Amino acid sequence: MGQADHFRFGFRVRYSEVDYQGIVYFAHFLTYFDVAIHEFFRTLPYDYTDVRKRTGTDFNIVRAVVEYKKPLRFDEPFEVEVRLDRIGRTSLTFRPKLLVAGEAEPRAEGEAVWVHADQATNRSVPLPADLLELLDRKHGTASPR
Amino acid sequence: MGQADHFRFGFRVRYSEVDYQGIVYFAHFLTYFDVAIHEFFRTLPYDYTDVRKRTGTDFNIVRAVVEYKKPLRFDEPFEVEVRLDRIGRTSLTFRPKLLVAGEAEPRAEGEAVWVHADQATNRSVPLPADLLELLDRKHGTASPR
Amino acid sequence: MGQADHFRFGFRVRYSEVDYQGIVYFAHFLTYFDVAIHEFFRTLPYDYTDVRKRTGTDFNIVRAVVEYKKPLRFDEPFEVEVRLDRIGRTSLTFRPKLLVAGEAEPRAEGEAVWVHADQATNRSVPLPADLLELLDRKHGTASPR
Amino acid sequence: MGQADHFRFGFRVRYSEVDYQGIVYFAHFLTYFDVAIHEFFRTLPYDYTDVRKRTGTDFNIVRAVVEYKKPLRFDEPFEVEVRLDRIGRTSLTFRPKLLVAGEAEPRAEGEAVWVHADQATNRSVPLPADLLELLDRKHGTASPR
Numbered sequence: 001m002g003q004a005d006h007f008r009f010g011f012r013v014r015y016s017e018v019d020y021q022g023i024v025y026f027a028h029f030l031t032y033f034d035v036a037i038h039e040f041f042r043t044l045p046y047d048y049t050d051v052r053k054r055t056g057t058d059f060n061i062v063r064a065v066v067e068y069k070k071p072l073r074f075d076e077p078f079e080v081e082v083r084l085d086r087i088g089r090t091s092l093t094f095r096p097k098l099l100v101a102g103e104a105e106p107r108a109e110g111e112a113v114w115v116h117a118d119q120a121t122n123r124s125v126p127l128p129a130d131l132l133e134l135l136d137r138k139h140g141t142a143s144p145r
Numbered sequence: 146m147g148q149a150d151h152f153r154f155g156f157r158v159r160y161s162e163v164d165y166q167g168i169v170y171f172a173h174f175l176t177y178f179d180v181a182i183h184e185f186f187r188t189l190p191y192d193y194t195d196v197r198k199r200t201g202t203d204f205n206i207v208r209a210v211v212e213y214k215k216p217l218r219f220d221e222p223f224e225v226e227v228r229l230d231r232i233g234r235t236s237l238t239f240r241p242k243l244l245v246a247g248e249a250e251p252r253a254e255g256e257a258v259w260v261h262a263d264q265a266t267n268r269s270v271p272l273p274a275d276l277l278e279l280l281d282r283k284h285g286t287a288s289p290r
Numbered sequence: 291m292g293q294a295d296h297f298r299f300g301f302r303v304r305y306s307e308v309d310y311q312g313i314v315y316f317a318h319f320l321t322y323f324d325v326a327i328h329e330f331f332r333t334l335p336y337d338y339t340d341v342r343k344r345t346g347t348d349f350n351i352v353r354a355v356v357e358y359k360k361p362l363r364f365d366e367p368f369e370v371e372v373r374l375d376r377i378g379r380t381s382l383t384f385r386p387k388l389l390v391a392g393e394a395e396p397r398a399e400g401e402a403v404w405v406h407a408d409q410a411t412n413r414s415v416p417l418p419a420d421l422l423e424l425l426d427r428k429h430g431t432a433s434p435r
Numbered sequence: 436m437g438q439a440d441h442f443r444f445g446f447r448v449r450y451s452e453v454d455y456q457g458i459v460y461f462a463h464f465l466t467y468f469d470v471a472i473h474e475f476f477r478t479l480p481y482d483y484t485d486v487r488k489r490t491g492t493d494f495n496i497v498r499a500v501v502e503y504k505k506p507l508r509f510d511e512p513f514e515v516e517v518r519l520d521r522i523g524r525t526s527l528t529f530r531p532k533l534l535v536a537g538e539a540e541p542r543a544e545g546e547a548v549w550v551h552a553d554q555a556t557n558r559s560v561p562l563p564a565d566l567l568e569l570l571d572r573k574h575g576t577a578s579p580r
Contacts, residue, residue, distance in 0.1 A: 061461045209316060
C-alpha cells in the first residue's frame with residue numbers, strides 16, 4: 001500500500017485518560033489504536049461483530065506493541081494512522097501510528113496482530129473471503145502474503 | 146440490618162485510576178462500588194452471571210449516585226462498605242460508602258439501584274426466590290418492603 | 291435558558307466501554323458527561339485547567355447522578371446535551387442528557403455538581419468573575435441564583 | 436535472578452474490565468502489569484512518586500508489549516509475575532507474566548521498558564543509586580549490564 005492509502009482517525013485526549021503526570025496513561029494508547037482499527041473496518045465496509053453472529057468466528061488479538069516516543073497531554077487533538085502491514089492466511093497485522101498535526105515524528109507507534117479464530121474452539125481459521133475481497137478492492141493488497 | 150451486617154471489601158488506588166489532580170477520577174468510584182457489590186453477592190453466595198445463563202434474567206442498574214466528600218489519592222488503601230438498604234419486589238437498593246481506616250467520615254457515599262429484569266424484553270421481574278432466601282438467611286432482611 | 295441554548299457533543303460507543311451484556315458499562319456514562327461538560331467550557335471559551343495554574347483554584351465534583359433509562363450498545367452514535375441548570379455562588383449544577391438521534395426519550399440523564407475550590411485548603415470559593423461574565427454573555431444566566 | 440526471586444501479585448477480573456466477548460479487554464493487561472510492577476517497587480521498598488517530588492526525575496515508559504495466549508474471563512483470579520529482566524544504565528526492563536493457578540502456561544506475557552528521565556527536559560538520566568542498592572540487596576542484580 002502506498003502512503004496515500006493509510007486511513008486516519010481523529011481523537012482528542014479525555015480527562016479520564018490522563019494520569020498524575022498530566023499525560024495519557026500508557027494503556028490507553030492500545031484503546032486509541034483499537035478504535036481507529038474499528039473505524040478502518042467501517043470504511044471497507046466490514047462489520048466483524050456481525051460476522052461473529054453469523055459464523056461463530058471473530059478476531060482475537062494475539063500481540064500488541066506500543067513504542068512511546070513523546071507524551072500526549074490532556075485535551076490535545078491527535079490522529080491514529082492505521083497501516084495494514086500484512087495480510088496472512090489467518091491474521092492481519094496492523095502498524096498504527098499516533099500523530100499530532102504539524103509534527104514530523106509520531107508520538108507513538110505500535111503493532112497489533114489479529115487472528116481470525118473459531119470462537120468455540122479458539123482455533124485460527126482462514127480470513128473470510130469477503131473481507132479479502134473488500135481489502136483488495138480498497139487497497140489492492142488482499143492476496144495473502 | 147444492624148451495623149454489624151455491613152460487608153466491606155478492600156482496595157488500593159491504582160495509578161490508572163488517578164487523574165491530573167493526583168486524585169481518583171470521579172467515574173471510578175462507581176466501579177469500586179460495583180466491585181464491592183459483586184463481592185457482597187459472593188458472600189451469600191449468589192452468582193447472578195450464572196442466573197443470567199439459566200433464566201435469561203439479570204440485574205440492570207437504573208440509578209447511581211456518588212456524593213464526593215474528600216478526594217482519594219494514588220496508592221491509598223480503602224474499603225467499600227456495602228449496605229443493602231432496601232429489598233423491593235423487583236429491585237435492590239445499595240448504599241455504598243468509601244472508607245479509609247482511621248477516619249470517622251467516609252470519603253464518598255452513594256446509591257446504586259439494581260432492577261431484576263428479563264433481558265429479552267427489558268421488563269422488570271420479581272427478585273429470584275433463592276436470592277431472597279439467601280439474603281434472609283444472611284441478614285434477616287429478605288422480605289420485600 | 292431556553293431549549294435552544296443547550297450545548298450538545300457527539301460520541302460513538304467504543305468497544306472498550308462495552309461490557310459482557312454488550313452495553314456500555316454504567317460508570318462510563320459519567321465520563322461521557324464529563325467530556326461534554328469540558329466541551330461546553332470550550333465554547334465559552336473558558337479553560338479551567340489554565341485557571342488552576344494561575345490561581346490555585348479548580349473545580350471539584352461533589353455530586354454525580356445517573357438515571358439509566360435504556361442501554362447504549364457498542365458502536366452506537368449518541369450525543370450528550372449539557373444543560374447548566376444552576377449557577378450558585380461557588381458551584382455549577384449541570385443536568386446532562388444522553389440522547390440518540392430520532393428518539394424522544396433520553397437513554398440516560400443525570401446531574402453533576404461542581405464546586406469551585408481552593409486546591410490547597412479544599413475550601414469553596416466564589417466562581418471566577420470572568421467565568422460568570424462569559425456565561426452571561428453566552429446564555430444570559432450568569433447572575434448567581 | 437533465579438525463579439525464586441520473581442515477585443507475584445494477585446488480582447481478580449473486574450466486571451468493568453470485561454468486554455462483549457466476556458473476556459478481559461486487551462488494553463487492561465497493561466494496567467495489570469503496571470499495578471504489579473508498582474507492588475514490586477513497594478517490596479524493595481522504593482517510592483518513585485516520592486523521588487519525583489524530590490529530584491524532578493521519574494520513570495517514563497518507552498515500550499510495552501503483550502503476547503496474548505489465552506483469554507481471561509470475568510471474575511477469574513490470577514497473578515502477575517514481575518520479572519526484572521534487565522537493569523540498564525538509565526532503564527529497567529520488566530518481563531511480566533499473567534498466570535492462573537494450576538496452569539502450566541501463562542495466559543499472557545509481555546515486556547515493559549521504563550526509562551529514568553528528567554521530567555523537565557525529558558532526557559534519560561542514570562538510575563538512582565539508592566534504587567540500584569535496593570535491587571542489589573534484594574536480588575543481587577543491581578550492577579548495570
